[in-house]
Amino acid sequence: MSKMLLEGIKIVDFSRVIVGPLTTKTLADYGAEVIKIESRKALDFFRASGTEPDLAAQFTQWSTGKHSVTLDLTNPKGLEVVKRIIAWADVLVENYAGGVMERLGLGYEVVKEIKPDIIMLSSCMQGQTGPFSRHPGWGFQLSGLSGFNIVSGWPDREPPELGVYTDFIAPQFNVVTILAALLYRRRTGKGMYIDMSQYENAVHFMAPLILDYTANRRVANRMGNRSDYASPHNAYRCLDADRYCTISISTDEEWENFCKAIENPAWTQEPRFSTPAARKENAEELHRLIEEWTANYSVEEVLSKMAPAGVTASRVLTGQSQVEHKPSGAYRCRGEDRWCAIAVSTDEEWGSFCKVIGNPAWTKDTKFSTLLARKENGEELDRLVEEWTIKHSAEEVMTLMQAAGVAAGVLETGEDQLEHDPQFKHRHFFREVDHAKMGVHHPTASPFILSKSPCEVGKVPLLGEHNEYILTEILGYSDEEIAELVIEGAVE
Amino acid sequence: MEQKVEGMLSPYRVLDLADEKGLMCGKILGDLGADVIKIERPDGDPARRLGPFYHDEPDPEKSLFWFAFNTNKRGVTLDIETADGQEIFKKLVKSADVVVESFAPGYMDKIGLGYSDLEKLNPGIILVSITPFGQTGPYKDYKISDIVAWALGGYSYTIGDADRPPVRLGHPQAYLHGGGQGAQGAIMALYHRELTGEGQFVDVSIHDSCTRCTPERITSHWDFNKRIAQRGGRLSGLRRIWPCKDGYVYAIYWGGQFARRWNSPLVRWMESEGVATEFIKEIDWDTFNMMQATPDMVENIVEPTLKLFSLHTKKEILELAIKHNAQVYPMSSAAEIVGNIQLDARDYWVELEHPELGTTITYPGSFVKTTELPPRISRRAPLIGEHNQEIYEKELGISREKLVILKQAKVI
Numbered sequence: 001m002s003k004m005l006l007e008g009i010k011i012v013d014f015s016r017v018i019v020g021p022l023t024t025k026t027l028a029d030y031g032a033e034v035i036k037i038e039s040r041k042a043l044d045f046f047r048a049s050g051t052e053p054d055l056a057a058q059f060t061q062w063s064t065g066k067h068s069v070t071l072d073l074t075n076p077k078g079l080e081v082v083k084r085i086i087a088w089a090d091v092l093v094e095n096y097a098g099g100v101m102e103r104l105g106l107g108y109e110v111v112k113e114i115k116p117d118i119i120m121l122s123s124c125m126q127g128q129t130g131p132f133s134r135h136p137g138w139g140f141q142l143s144g145l146s147g148f149n150i151v152s153g154w155p156d157r158e159p160p161e162l163g164v165y166t167d168f169i170a171p172q173f174n175v176v177t178i179l180a181a182l183l184y185r186r187r188t189g190k191g192m193y194i195d196m197s198q199y200e201n202a203v204h205f206m207a208p209l210i211l212d213y214t215a216n217r218r219v220a221n222r223m224g225n226r227s228d229y230a231s232p233h234n235a236y237r238c239l240d241a242d243r244y245c246t247i248s249i250s251t252d253e254e255w256e257n258f259c260k261a262i263e264n265p266a267w268t269q270e271p272r273f274s275t276p277a278a279r280k281e282n283a284e285e286l287h288r289l290i291e292e293w294t295a296n297y298s299v300e301e302v303l304s305k306m307a308p309a310g311v312t313a314s315r316v317l318t319g320q321s322q323v324e325h326k327p328s329g330a331y332r333c334r335g336e337d338r339w340c341a342i343a344v345s346t347d348e349e350w351g352s353f354c355k356v357i358g359n360p361a362w363t364k365d366t367k368f369s370t371l372l373a374r375k376e377n378g379e380e381l382d383r384l385v386e387e388w389t390i391k392h393s394a395e396e397v398m399t400l401m402q403a404a405g406v407a408a409g410v411l412e413t414g415e416d417q418l419e420h421d422p423q424f425k426h427r428h429f430f431r432e433v434d435h436a437k438m439g440v441h442h443p444t445a446s447p448f449i450l451s452k453s454p455c456e457v458g459k460v461p462l463l464g465e466h467n468e469y470i471l472t473e474i475l476g477y478s479d480e481e482i483a484e485l486v487i488e489g490a491v492e
Numbered sequence: 493m494e495q496k497v498e499g500m501l502s503p504y505r506v507l508d509l510a511d512e513k514g515l516m517c518g519k520i521l522g523d524l525g526a527d528v529i530k531i532e533r534p535d536g537d538p539a540r541r542l543g544p545f546y547h548d549e550p551d552p553e554k555s556l557f558w559f560a561f562n563t564n565k566r567g568v569t570l571d572i573e574t575a576d577g578q579e580i581f582k583k584l585v586k587s588a589d590v591v592v593e594s595f596a597p598g599y600m601d602k603i604g605l606g607y608s609d610l611e612k613l614n615p616g617i618i619l620v621s622i623t624p625f626g627q628t629g630p631y632k633d634y635k636i637s638d639i640v641a642w643a644l645g646g647y648s649y650t651i652g653d654a655d656r657p658p659v660r661l662g663h664p665q666a667y668l669h670g671g672g673q674g675a676q677g678a679i680m681a682l683y684h685r686e687l688t689g690e691g692q693f694v695d696v697s698i699h700d701s702c703t704r705c706t707p708e709r710i711t712s713h714w715d716f717n718k719r720i721a722q723r724g725g726r727l728s729g730l731r732r733i734w735p736c737k738d739g740y741v742y743a744i745y746w747g748g749q750f751a752r753r754w755n756s757p758l759v760r761w762m763e764s765e766g767v768a769t770e771f772i773k774e775i776d777w778d779t780f781n782m783m784q785a786t787p788d789m790v791e792n793i794v795e796p797t798l799k800l801f802s803l804h805t806k807k808e809i810l811e812l813a814i815k816h817n818a819q820v821y822p823m824s825s826a827a828e829i830v831g832n833i834q835l836d837a838r839d840y841w842v843e844l845e846h847p848e849l850g851t852t853i854t855y856p857g858s859f860v861k862t863t864e865l866p867p868r869i870s871r872r873a874p875l876i877g878e879h880n881q882e883i884y885e886k887e888l889g890i891s892r893e894k895l896v897i898l899k900q901a902k903v904i
Contacts, residue, residue, distance in 0.1 A: 005680055005683065005684050006680075006683070018708065026676065048749060057712050057717070058707075061711075129838055130838045131814070131833060131834060131837055132810075135813070135814050135817075137819050137821060138744070140744065141742045141744075141821035142821070144733075144740075144822065144823035144824070145824055146824070146829070147662075147824050147826060149733070149740070149823045150740070150824065150825055152651065152660070153651070153652060154653070154659065158740060159733060159740055160651050160659065160733075161732060162662075163709045165661065168705035173520075173672070175676045175679075176520055177862070179676070179679040180500040180525075180679055181862070183500065183679070184500040192863045193863045194861075194862050196860045197838065199835070200835065200838070200858075200860070203829060203840075204856050205665060205668050206856075207560035207856055208543075208544060208557045209663055209826045210830065211544070211560055211853060212544040212826065213825075213826035214830060214855075215546050216546070217827075219825045220663065220825075220826060225657065227638075227639070228543060233637075235639070235657040235658045235659070237657065299720075300719055315718050339657060339658055340643070341639045341660075343638075343639050343640055405635060406635065407634075407635035408640060409640035410643060410644060411643045411648055411649045411658050412644055412646045412710075413646070413649055413714070414646070414711045414712075414713050414719075414721060416646075417706065418711055421644070422630045422631070423699060424700070427629060427700060429700050429703065430711070441716065442711065442715050443707070444700075444703065444711075446673075446700075447669075447703075448674065448676065448677035448697075449626070449695040449696075450680060450681060450692055450694055451607075452684065452690065453684050
């Protein structure tokens, strides 16, 4: 194995949820040794969202390649242990609300005393100073505060839910600043305190609209999928993808549960389905009747109705192709929405686009002959484009358009991204990692590939998995001392 | 014009050949103190054609998009396809640490300036290539635009209402993620070079960069539950985006173990304004199950909440939320961001002079505050060829006569 780029860089990680954890994951994936400070009394939000701390799906995405130690920081001895970890570290990362580290007795002044050349990064919502520094919140709200929701979505509707979008901006600025500080420390021997406001760095992703206001006093609004530079420019509905599930009914009890879940239609009471033997005899007819019901629902909906009723049902994994044969024994559900985005900017691209869709007569209409005309008649154009896309699979639309030099892309789902997208496979973007309790999962690797420095996505730690390693090997505590720390509750 | 101040990356020089797909990379490196030289085609970079424009005058010297992502850079013009242009570029490469480019995969190799060529001139050189899908693979020659990047990047699938097509994220964002990832790759490679002396090639995919944002909304649902996340769904059974007097605010009713801690402040706020109903006052958040709430119960939560927010403007809500310790935040417009008191209190905004426009423009300030060498934004974006003389004549020692010839030959 070649040497990892950040091998030897030691990070003590107090961070929670996404912003801090994605920052330290990025550094861990390039070889930094990260110790995540955890507590059973104050679990990471994602650990607390699972049925138990080690069965939290979301937690895995941001926690690869780290060590976990469980300490009670409100216990003076727990605080002593964490101070020894700080003395070991090159970098400290935290994203509590402003003021929390001071309250824990771990403000920069204290940390600097312990380790004078430490690089300490605080990455709260709105920075460590100012009237709003201590106000907690989430990426959901910060995306709104930073202006993203109000310029997203349809102009005639409320702004849309964007999720925790800004949580994926801040880690990028965190990583560049930590690395720049490490380079600076190499030159000068000096550490520093880094006060990162997620709000302040998110505004940089809004910069042109900010300048449009400061220079022109214009306030941008939502514009849906429209663009100033292109038309057609939208997400177009394509042919639905076939989707199937299996439903397994053996015993009479399962049959009754199933009938209840589908709200007891009259046919379920017929004698030809009343016993396992009868159902077996009339299996074909039964299959047809069940499918009449499943066809009204998506796979997700069918599964969500079966699970609470105690009926075993599962999704049948399908390939990307639309022409596959129906899996035997499976029930056809409602087809899945499929969409393809298309963006046509230049007249040349418009010519190529028309050719791909077979040059129908309407493409010659003066309503669509120039970019301005296409933008002016955008709604009608979208409708006409969709008349063509709806007859093709999303993959087919993308492939045909791209072959003609027109930008187009399938609206990918999680299934597309993890199972099918050949480019992700080629770049090895999703890695296969084995979790001790949840099995194989697929976190992301770095979006940039370095030709000489590998990116290796390591395992996700169980809660407190590395207590012994950290206390013994890194900090040099004796077995007796550790036993005492455990009894006193400093080590959880 | 104010000269650049020393920063953490001051020892390093960056040659920035990127168009809009990669401008953010050089911007970040420049804000951290690197000497970034933006190299444009003699007729100006194509990104200068992107709006919005200063006073709505479409002019390559008035693109606000260009202004936004080229602060702290110096600018020269150079046609790197001409023999003379290549000679000059190679001289610059010898003095540089990082080259950033966003041409189609293979272009730099084709014109003789690929990584293997640059490495011969300067073994420590780092080449950062920011492209739609990366340098190799089945999609490498696919075309991209912002809407396509978010489609293939997965994020769009769950945005928008169920009765409409998926919708993209705001105004263009995808390339900014490519640039942000490029900057991380560049500084990682610089770190590696400090340890080993060797440079390397950094291959950034905008597709991957957008998908770095999707695990929480998209991929983890499939990975662990084989579930396809749908748009228009409400995560907690209740709306989270609420109208107020002059726009919208974001407020979550949490379920489960977080409910008491985070919902109670909002209810107390309602009580203080006399809009809380008996129903909402009496909810035991520790046991209340949002997902099983009847429509009547939901209505009894929604109604007083709507009432509370309807009493106030976004600005008032921002401040009242702090007073009541409630996690309610307004959805700001650009104007409200510029007027935000927290940003003001932290001295965020920077005024940059644009003498040729006879004005100063307010810019987003440094993306971080540090106790050592804090980043400063001290220069507006360069004009076309603004630093030709400074760099070509003073630094590379090319005579003025030669520069006149190169200009006439459209090399610079």
